[in-house]
Amino acid sequence: MIKENSHTRTFITDINLPAMPGQFVMIWLPRQAEKPFSLTTTHPFSFTVMTVGPFTKILNTALQSGDRIWYRGPFGRGTYTPVPGKTILVSGGCGCVPLYCLAQTLKSKTSTRVIIGAKTKTELLFVNRFRRLGLKTVITTDDGTAGLKGFTTNALEAILKTEKIACVYGCGPDPMLKTIADLCRAHHVRYQLSLEALMKCGFGICGSCSRKGKLVCLDGPVFTRWPDTL
Ligand SMILES: Cc1cc2nc3c(=O)[nH]c(=O)nc-3n(C[C@H](O)[C@H](O)[C@H](O)COP(=O)(O)OP(=O)(O)OC[C@H]3O[C@@H](n4cnc5c(N)ncnc54)[C@H](O)[C@@H]3O)c2cc1C
Ligand code: FES
The missing domain is CATH 2.40.30.10 (Translation factors)
Structure with missing residues (x-):
């Protein structure tokens, strides 16, 4: 442990x-x-x-x-899939977990950056794990106790305004994911988001994880479009 x-x-x-x-x-x-x-x-x-x-x-x-x-x-049939070019991982809370799993499979780790956000410094997760893999890290905290003060999506927006990004991968709270989807749509960038939902069976039988008619456990948990537009 x-x-x-x-x-x-x-x-x-x-x-x-x-x-x-x-x-x-x-x-x-x-x-x-x-x-x-x-x-x-x-x-x-x-x-x-x-x-x-x-x-x-x-x-x-x-x-x-x-x-x-x-x-x-x-x-889960909806998984993260590699996209060539510069990519950004955006992690809020324990959203770092599937993104770290993805990061281990990336061929070119130097073309990928990870933005890791938390409310405060002591809640940051996996910073050293990502660094050990060779990824550049950008830290954000809501209270400014580490890295940039603000949200992960503020840091993402600054990058999207100045660089050509091939894909943004996200996992974290819904409001963060919704903002990522909006930013990516505005900047014409592809995105892959891992969504959360209440799950019981885990494989498409009970319907408890349904979001806008899609089953998060079966069709996701990673989606290439925000649920409103699925
Ligand atoms: C595909 C998927 C992958 C996940 N991966 C991880 C992981 O790697 N590490 C991790 O710590 N957690 C992960 N979670 C979330 C984890 O399943 C929940 O935190 C856990 O079920 C909470 O159980 P509990 O009895 O402790 O709390 P509960 O009493 O069930 O919940 C506590 C609070 O968290 C909220 N909550 C619980 N589950 C969810 C959910 N699925 N979506 C949105 N809000 C929720 C509840 O509304 C409540 O406010 C994942 C969830 C999903 C759907
Ligand atoms: S958890 Fe049962 S259908 Fe998704």
């Missing part, structure tokens, strides 16, 4: 799980719940949990090294 920050841990398993960047697994703990998590790495399979509620709290506080967890997956 790796402690990423005060409320986020990465769990490393003892198996490999071939998967495409953006795919997710359903993690199950008996008598608790089953919830979706992206893959952080595939070889070995690891996943990262940020505490936001009861299930993530149990994973992050009760689970010990050597304990057993159950999973189903990987799921």
